[in-house]
Amino acid sequence: MSPRADAVRNRTKVLAAADEVFAELGTDAPTDEVARRAGVGIGTVFRHFPTKEGLLAAVFQERLRQVGSEAAAMATSEDPAEAFHELFTKLIGNSRTKQALGEALTAAGIDVDDAIAPVRDEVRGAIAILLAKAQEAGGVRGDIGVDEAIALLIGASQASAAVIDISMRARTLNVFLDGLRP
Amino acid sequence: MSPRADAVRNRTKVLAAADEVFAELGTDAPTDEVARRAGVGIGTVFRHFPTKEGLLAAVFQERLRQVGSEAAAMATSEDPAEAFHELFTKLIGNSRTKQALGEALTAAGIDVDDAIAPVRDEVRGAIAILLAKAQEAGGVRGDIGVDEAIALLIGASQASAAVIDISMRARTLNVFLDGLRP
Numbered sequence: 001m002s003p004r005a006d007a008v009r010n011r012t013k014v015l016a017a018a019d020e021v022f023a024e025l026g027t028d029a030p031t032d033e034v035a036r037r038a039g040v041g042i043g044t045v046f047r048h049f050p051t052k053e054g055l056l057a058a059v060f061q062e063r064l065r066q067v068g069s070e071a072a073a074m075a076t077s078e079d080p081a082e083a084f085h086e087l088f089t090k091l092i093g094n095s096r097t098k099q100a101l102g103e104a105l106t107a108a109g110i111d112v113d114d115a116i117a118p119v120r121d122e123v124r125g126a127i128a129i130l131l132a133k134a135q136e137a138g139g140v141r142g143d144i145g146v147d148e149a150i151a152l153l154i155g156a157s158q159a160s161a162a163v164i165d166i167s168m169r170a171r172t173l174n175v176f177l178d179g180l181r182p
Numbered sequence: 183m184s185p186r187a188d189a190v191r192n193r194t195k196v197l198a199a200a201d202e203v204f205a206e207l208g209t210d211a212p213t214d215e216v217a218r219r220a221g222v223g224i225g226t227v228f229r230h231f232p233t234k235e236g237l238l239a240a241v242f243q244e245r246l247r248q249v250g251s252e253a254a255a256m257a258t259s260e261d262p263a264e265a266f267h268e269l270f271t272k273l274i275g276n277s278r279t280k281q282a283l284g285e286a287l288t289a290a291g292i293d294v295d296d297a298i299a300p301v302r303d304e305v306r307g308a309i310a311i312l313l314a315k316a317q318e319a320g321g322v323r324g325d326i327g328v329d330e331a332i333a334l335l336i337g338a339s340q341a342s343a344a345v346i347d348i349s350m351r352a353r354t355l356n357v358f359l360d361g362l363r364p
Binding site (some may be wrong): 062073105106107109125141143144147148150151152154155157158159160162163165168171172174175176178179181182 | 241291339341360
């Protein structure tokens with residue numbers, strides 16, 4: 001493997017490990033635990049992410065990018081309306097970690113909007129396509145655009161993070177899903 | 183007026199001025215602007231709120247307490263179902279300032295949950311009564327409890343803060359209102 005490919009691979013491993021560690025142990029988790037789980041030296045972590053804030057921001061971006069990838073994949077599904085609802089359901093699952101990441105960034109003096117900027121267009125584009133297909137299929141009300149859909153995804157994520165109990169989350173989510181119907 | 187009543191009055195004036203100043207100029211606004219608008223000396227502001235974080239937390243609590251008071255007043259209205267929907271609409275109006283206050287607290291190292299703690303039971307109780315009456319009147323679905331309602335209020339507030347345009351906010355809010363119907 002070329003040194004360049006090796007570096008990309010290591011960065012990916014560090015990001016995946018950091019996501020796991022922050023989700024399990026919180027955003028205060030030590031960086032050497034991230035290195036341990038990634039199977040790399042602590043120097044490798046710092047080479048890719050010189051600051052803890054930079055690592056937090058990268059994990060946050062990666063999570064959003066995954067939402068975008070999922071939305072893009074769902075847009076090609078046979079039932080885009082169902083897929084659009086599923087996107088909301090998926091977001092609920094890891095909303096507490098995402099909220100914790102956002103709070104850790106804010107606490108570190110980083111603007112969450114700035115952290116989102118590098119992936120915003122990609123995620124927005126994917127959600128726009130999925131939404132349009134879901135509306136075309138008659139599964140989602142026609143009076144909302146991509147900005148409202150993103151606002152609702154944020155709202156659902158925050159609402160879900162505010163309740164701990166899984167059945168409460170499901171009941172909270174149902175309000176969104178019913179409200180989204182035509 | 184007794185010195186005690188005078189102190190309570192000054193505290194109230196400072197809080198109202200701070201709310202106004204933070205909403206207009208942002209949470210970085212200087213404390214002497216707060217003193218100026220309250221019509222008190224800067225020493226009075228610091229006597230009541232020795233730190234900027236303490237002032238931010240008090241403004242945040244006061245905003246939540248107002249939500250509780252509004253919910254309590256609405257619970258006695260002739261149309262509690264309509265009133266419950268109105269509570270969501272009211273929250274949308276100042277969601278950006280509330281979000282900015284929450285972010286400023288987090289950035290100052292204060293846990294928002296801790297800041298909410300002193301007023302939580304009061305606000306929760308008022309919302310629980312309004313919700314029960316709205317459900318009894320047949321205007322709100324029966325499968326949600328007060329925790330889900332609070333989560334949805336948080337979600338609606340965050341969703342609303344995520345869109346700037348007033349008509350987008352209205353369309354976003356409609357998804358909540360339609361989803362809340364039985």
